[in-house]
Amino acid sequence: MKMKGNTSNRVKKAFFKHKLGIIGMVVLFILYFTIIFADFIAPYNYKETNRNFILTEPSQIAWTHDGKFVGPHIYGVKKSRDPVTFAIQYETDYEKMYPIKLFAKGDTYKFWGLWETDIHLFGIEKQSDAVLYLFGGDRFGRDLFSRVLMGGRVSLTAGLIGTLISVVIGAIIGALSGYYGGWIDVMIQRVIEILRSFPRIPLWLALAMLLPPTWPSTAVYVGIVVVLSFIGWMGVARVVRGMVLSLREKEYVLAAKVVGQSDFKIVTKHLIPNTITYLVVVSTLSIPGMILGESSISFLGLGIKEPMTSWGLLLKQAQSLSEIQAHPWLMIPGLFIIVAVLSFNFVGDALRDALDPYRTVDKV
Amino acid sequence: MSIIDVKNLSTHFRTDDGIVKAVDGVSFELRENEILALVGESGCGKSVTVKTVMGLLKSPPAIINGSINYKGKELVGMSNKEYYKIRGGEIGMIFQEPMSAFDPLYRVGEQASEAVAMHSTLSKEAIKEKVISMFEKVGIPEAANRYAEYPHQMSGGMLQRMLIAITLACDPNVLIADEPTTALDVTIQAQVLNLMRELQKEFNTSIIFITHDLGVVAELADRIHVMYAGKIVEKANVVELFDNPKHPYTKGLLNSRLKRELKGQELPYIEGTVPRAFEFPKGCRFNPRCPHAMDICREKDPELTDLGKEHDCACWLYATGADSE
Numbered sequence: 132m133k134m135k136g137n138t139s140n141r142v143k144k145a146f147f148k149h150k151l152g153i154i155g156m157v158v159l160f161i162l163y164f165t166i167i168f169a170d171f172i173a174p175y176n177y178k179e180t181n182r183n184f185i186l187t188e189p190s191q192i193a194w195t196h197d198g199k200f201v202g203p204h205i206y207g208v209k210k211s212r213d214p215v216t217f218a219i220q221y222e223t224d225y226e227k228m229y230p231i232k233l234f235a236k237g238d239t240y241k242f243w244g245l246w247e248t249d250i251h252l253f254g255i256e257k258q259s260d261a262v263l264y265l266f267g268g269d270r271f272g273r274d275l276f277s278r279v280l281m282g283g284r285v286s287l288t289a290g291l292i293g294t295l296i297s298v299v300i301g302a303i304i305g306a307l308s309g310y311y312g313g314w315i316d317v318m319i320q321r322v323i324e325i326l327r328s329f330p331r332i333p334l335w336l337a338l339a340m341l342l343p344p345t346w347p348s349t350a351v352y353v354g355i356v357v358v359l360s361f362i363g364w365m366g367v368a369r370v371v372r373g374m375v376l377s378l379r380e381k382e383y384v385l386a387a388k389v390v391g392q393s394d395f396k397i398v399t400k401h402l403i404p405n406t407i408t409y410l411v412v413v414s415t416l417s418i419p420g421m422i423l424g425e426s427s428i429s430f431l432g433l434g435i436k437e438p439m440t441s442w443g444l445l446l447k448q449a450q451s452l453s454e455i456q457a458h459p460w461l462m463i464p465g466l467f468i469i470v471a472v473l474s475f476n477f478v479g480d481a482l483r484d485a486l487d488p489y490r491t492v493d494k495v
Numbered sequence: 496m497s498i499i500d501v502k503n504l505s506t507h508f509r510t511d512d513g514i515v516k517a518v519d520g521v522s523f524e525l526r527e528n529e530i531l532a533l534v535g536e537s538g539c540g541k542s543v544t545v546k547t548v549m550g551l552l553k554s555p556p557a558i559i560n561g562s563i564n565y566k567g568k569e570l571v572g573m574s575n576k577e578y579y580k581i582r583g584g585e586i587g588m589i590f591q592e593p594m595s596a597f598d599p600l601y602r603v604g605e606q607a608s609e610a611v612a613m614h615s616t617l618s619k620e621a622i623k624e625k626v627i628s629m630f631e632k633v634g635i636p637e638a639a640n641r642y643a644e645y646p647h648q649m650s651g652g653m654l655q656r657m658l659i660a661i662t663l664a665c666d667p668n669v670l671i672a673d674e675p676t677t678a679l680d681v682t683i684q685a686q687v688l689n690l691m692r693e694l695q696k697e698f699n700t701s702i703i704f705i706t707h708d709l710g711v712v713a714e715l716a717d718r719i720h721v722m723y724a725g726k727i728v729e730k731a732n733v734v735e736l737f738d739n740p741k742h743p744y745t746k747g748l749l750n751s752r753l754k755r756e757l758k759g760q761e762l763p764y765i766e767g768t769v770p771r772a773f774e775f776p777k778g779c780r781f782n783p784r785c786p787h788a789m790d791i792c793r794e795k796d797p798e799l800t801d802l803g804k805e806h807d808c809a810c811w812l813y814a815t816g817a818d819s820e
Binding site for chain 1: 549550551575576578582583596597599600606610613
């Protein structure tokens with residue numbers, strides 16, 4: 132056992148040489164950590180509307196008051212109407228100062244659905260004339276920051292679960308296609324070709340339309356994930372088929388066959404595990420596509436429904452140019468999509484380089 | 496005493512281009528405690544012959560006729576379930592490519608033990624010990640440590656020796672070695688050959704050894720069968736075959752080895768290639784490449800004729816039938 136870990140050490144080394152890959156991994160780690168504890172980190176309930184703060188600007192956090200350092204705080208706002216246009220205007224009221232506290236009391240929520248609590252990571256005491264909206268407010272006066280965190284739960288997990296489902300389906304179908312060959316292979320490949328020749332977004336929309344509008348939002352979420360993975364498995368299946376075609380000619384497969392191992396066991400114990408490095412890489416590289424897919428469907432209004440939210444759905448508010456001009460903070464969810472997608476791509480690239488045995492020679 | 500008796504075995508494959516007669520009427524016997532070599536060029540049907548014996552060919556597309564008698568049991572037409580008992584436990588087989596015989600994802604020891612466990616009632620620990628002692632016997636250094644390693648951590652020669660160890664750990668009566676040294680370099684080849692000879696003596700195994708390398712055969716085999724285009728064309732023991740080759744094909748093979756006397760000269764070779772298996776020439780299958788081809792060679796296929804001293808040859812040059820016509 133003294134030579135244990137030879138390969139994994141090499142893989143680790145190659146991975147950590149990839150600086151963007153490390154950055155991507157750190158970013159993803161932070162993102163997923165945040166969405167796991169989203170209801171604790173978010174200062175407000177993401178569903179709670181507040182008519183006084185419709186489309187309010189992101190809160191300005193100040194550290195000094197009257198030239199003295201007093202810690203982070205925000206000021207209250209005065210609402211008034213423009214005498215000419217009657218549009219709502221907010222003005223900072225420097226008289227009223229509200230310090231931001233750690234572990235502040237706020238809206239009650241059920242932590243992981245287990246116990247009720249009202250402690251949030253940070254926040255200000257409930258006031259009628261001030262809110263701590265880090266990313267500003269939306270059309271219903273909800274906290275965009277809290278909504279981005281909760282939307283991340285949907286967007287980031289939909290990508291993950293969707294990819295998992297599609298890779299598992301793709302690996303199994305691809306392995307069967309390659310292992311049995313003959314008419315099974317021909318049929319599977321033709322079906323894949325037909326499905327792949329459909330334009331992607333209309334097909335998504337058509338499938339998403341099948342989800343009944345009466346479904347509760349969690350069911351819709353599951354439905355969207357299934358729709359996404361329905362498209363994703365085909366690329367995986369084709370590559371796995373090719374790999375299995377060459378693997379099945381190896382003598383250890385023949386040996387397994389002649390001792391009477393069942394086809395199922397040969398596929399699951401010998402063929403699919405031998406394609407695992409490819410599957411790992413293709414998974415990380417296809418998660419971004421899934422995230423974008425979920426965002427597109429939600430953006431087009433066929434995915435996640437209000438009041439549940441996702442990054443794509445949040446972006447929907449920023450559909451018109453005038454909206455973006457007047458309330459640029461509505462674009463923030465888009466930034467999150469970009470960051471998450473880029474990070475997954477970097478990590479996928481780094482993994483691909485690390486797991487490719489032929490690449491190590493020129494890397495040393 | 497013969498342990499395997501093959502009579503008039505033919506293995507044909509039905510393909511889109513016609514019927515491929517990969518093995519066409521082959522008869523031979525494997526005696527106890529001997530090493531029998533099947534020699535021939537690539538594509539002459541050696542591997543198909545032994546794969547048929549092992550029952551490794553799927554039928555269809557393979558069409559198998561004739562008889563393979565193993566210790567009184569008929570193997571042709573035997574069901575796959577009955578074959579489980581024969582394969583590995585009774586007749587073991589070593590393949591050409593040691594690298595692809597192991598699944599790279601599992602430790603070699605696990606794979607070895609799994610194979611041994613199929614033919615043994617021993618406990619897990621006992622099997623592990625047996626495998627390790629067999630690894631030691633085939634000259635694997637630090638066998639106990641190697642047991643827990645992966646195939647990619649071994650050299651090709653080590654893997655081939657491990658394969659031999661695994662096969663022999665199942666205590667087979669017959670060992671079929673399909674070009675076991677082809678994928679190895681020359682020094683390792685010699686080691687593996689020595690090892691096989693030693694183990695053959697120790698375990699009293701009969702061996703069918705397939706190769707296209709006559710040098711290998713000279714060192715190892717007791718008797719040699721030369722195959723050409725799906726048929727056995729000459730049978731003799733080692734000394735007789737090298738001293739007194741009869742068939743023009745055997746002569747050609749022997750001539751095309753490297754020899755010291757031929758220093759500086761072009762190496763002799765047999766012109767042409769083995770005919771494709773679905774368009775064999777009429778008559779003797781070697782006639783288009785044979786320097787002695789006569790009219791009858793293009794008409795009729797010669798039968799194996801006994802030339803005495805256990806030396807059989809299928810050639811019209813020696814056939815008594817040729818004189819009478």
